[in-house]
Amino acid sequence: MQKKILEFADILRKSGIRVSTAETIDAFEALDLLSLDEREQFRDTLRATMVKRGEDVPTFDELFDLFWSGFYDSLRDSFGDAANRLGDFGVDLDELLKQISQMLEGMDGDMGDLSELAQAMLTADLNQIEQLIMAAANAAEINIENFLQIGFFSRRTLEQMGLDDAGGELRDLAAALEAAGMDPQQLAALREFIDGLMDAARKSVRNFTERELQKQNHDYMEKFRRETLLEKSFYHLSEEEVRKMREVVERLAQKIKNILSIRRRRLNKGKLDLHQTLRKNMALGGVPFNLIFKQRKKDRPKLVILCDVSSSVANVSRFMLQFCYSLQEAFSKIRSYVFVAELGEVTHTMEEGDINEAIEEALEGGGVINVYTRSNFGHAFHHFWQNYLSAIDNKTTVLILGDARNNYNDARAWCLRDIHNKAKNVVWLNPESPSAWGFGDSVMDRYRPYIDVAEECRNLRQLNAVIDRLIL
Amino acid sequence: MFESVDHVERELASHQYICDKRIATVVFLAEKLEKPVLVEGPAGVGKTELANAVSKVTKRPMIRLQCYEGLDEAKALYEWEYSKQLLYTQILKDRFTTLMDGASTLREAASLVGKEDSVFFSDHFLVARPLLRAITSEEAPLLLVDEVDKSDPEFEAFLLEVLSDYQVTVPEIGTFEARSKPIVFLTSNNAREMSDALKRRCIHLFIDFPSREVEEQILAAKVPDAGEALIEDLVRMMQRLRELDLKKTPSISETLDWARALLALNANELNEDIVNDTFNVILKYEGDVRKAQGELTKLLEKKSPESPTNAPENAKPDAPKKGALH
């Protein structure tokens, strides 16, 4: 049992659930206290001791079924089928077994003469059969990678298990019982039963091998999903991927928050502020009852975000906005604008309501601009210059998201120049690779002189790197 | 003290905490293994109440440490009562003068005062906060560290130390060791992820919204005046509301509030008017109320509408597709 639990822990680990040795030991100790017969209790115990994150629970449940209950259930089904065949002969399994052992006694033998496997099959001892299959699979060194190998590994497991020998033993047994004068009706039933058992064993082994493959695939798929999400290009995402990425962004933002929080603590441990202490305690006759410490503060940047929300870059804007608003406390103020050709402010939309809903609303123009037009950066910047330039001061970082594909309109780079002159710095994230900047209708080269940091931003990894630099 | 998981379940129920086997199993294990339990789950599903109920069942006094951003050791463990110390210094001024009579230099005076240090750093001036109280408690207590996710990572590290050996050292006095290990519950709404180290030390319980049966039982236990029909209507409605994509999904506390509100209005079943009038008891956001009102007829349907064909209906209406213009 312990071995099986260790193996299960290993599978959990491979699927991204971090189970430590200490936790596995907890599981053992906990299981000692409980009866293992109740499957749900067994599951609850493993879950409570090995899974420590709510979001891992569904993965755990899925793997648990795959690993524990599923195979046993299928064993029961297959061997149940074999026993059912007896019914066609009007013979009952228990009675048949009683009959057999009585006759064996008379023949100076007993069931113990049979091999473990033959015995387990005949008495439908499913636990024992499960053990034997697992041991055999182990000896067969199953290391299955694709479905073409199912047949091969099944055969090897059957060989290790010695199923053919067991079949031989059972048939010999039937022959011996025939010679000893067993009732023909019962005998026919027994022979049919033996065939059924052989089929059931083969089917179970195949089933076991298939499950091994599924387990492997499960690990593989999970890892694959997580790794590629970071690298996956923002162009063309399915809804499911958008949802998953949101979670990743949330986690990345959380990480940054934790770092910030540690920093803030460190900064706050300032020196005793004598002046303030004396003043505050004046009323107490100058006895310093309450001590005041100097708070060192790091200036938090002001952020102005200009988001191109045309469909070609919508996803960059989506995750960028999510990032910035998840980290609101890292900034002293965030103002957000969206544009395609027209430009409008969505700060208000972003500040109220659920962040993800607000983002989706902003991407639809936030009720302030028409998004069903052709991109025109020049026009958008000019509009900003006319109406919102005052939003920028020398503590402001201006963050622009867009591909700078201007549909051959006037770039009006001088607007960006003026923005640049007023701001602390200008950061531009472009989902296109730098080699494409300035070619075709891209006006990135025209804007480049007024950008302090221009970065390619095509996937989450790059986005995360930019945010790190911006804040940390 | 618990004989079995079923025993836990029954005991909790007799103290009006209704739970399934999953929760009972964890409580059983926590007591037997003497390990802290980290309870996670959405707001209002009964995390705090579970600790409460367990403290009653096990007859342990509950000591609660409410976490918040900025909570530090001093607030959680102990503080020197600085002002009291000063006050004593003032009052005992004369004694000091006598004490220092023999001293001719400042250095000598300081060392004379130093010898009396222990007077000022004794239990007398020590204010015990929840953690120290849990450790020094005469009766083995139940320690509830509520909303631990609101605390800062540094505090978590400190908490971890305390939870690993249940002893605390006050440098000026000595080491306090727990007479018997307290049962510890930590609750979290997942505002931030707790460290692996902490999680490793705890057993974990995720409490989700209750099943229909459990929620009906909770109502019956907590609002006994509500009739069967009302309970059934109410719970059906709540279960369906939770499937909508709401900003704040209503929880057990809202169910209970609602039941009480409806009783006060003498309603014994749900209908459109009553629901419309009282939606604000369970839904805290204007947008959520509007969304739910839009689905009201479906929500009120007596039969269960769970035929798979209409399942995706509450998905977002398709936004018009943008052209490939840009």
Ligand SMILES: Nc1ncnc2c1ncn2[C@@H]1O[C@H](COP(=O)(O)OP(=O)(O)OP(=O)(O)O)[C@@H](O)[C@H]1O
């Ligand atoms: N299983 C239950 N049996 C009886 N009452 C319950 C149960 N679960 C919750 N309640 C009731 O629901 C209300 C909310 O529970 P509680 O305050 O414990 O929630 P919580 O999970 O701690 O929420 P929060 O995360 O907001 O702190 C309480 O009035 C409590 O009595």
Ligand SMILES: [Mg+2]
């Ligand atoms: Mg609570």
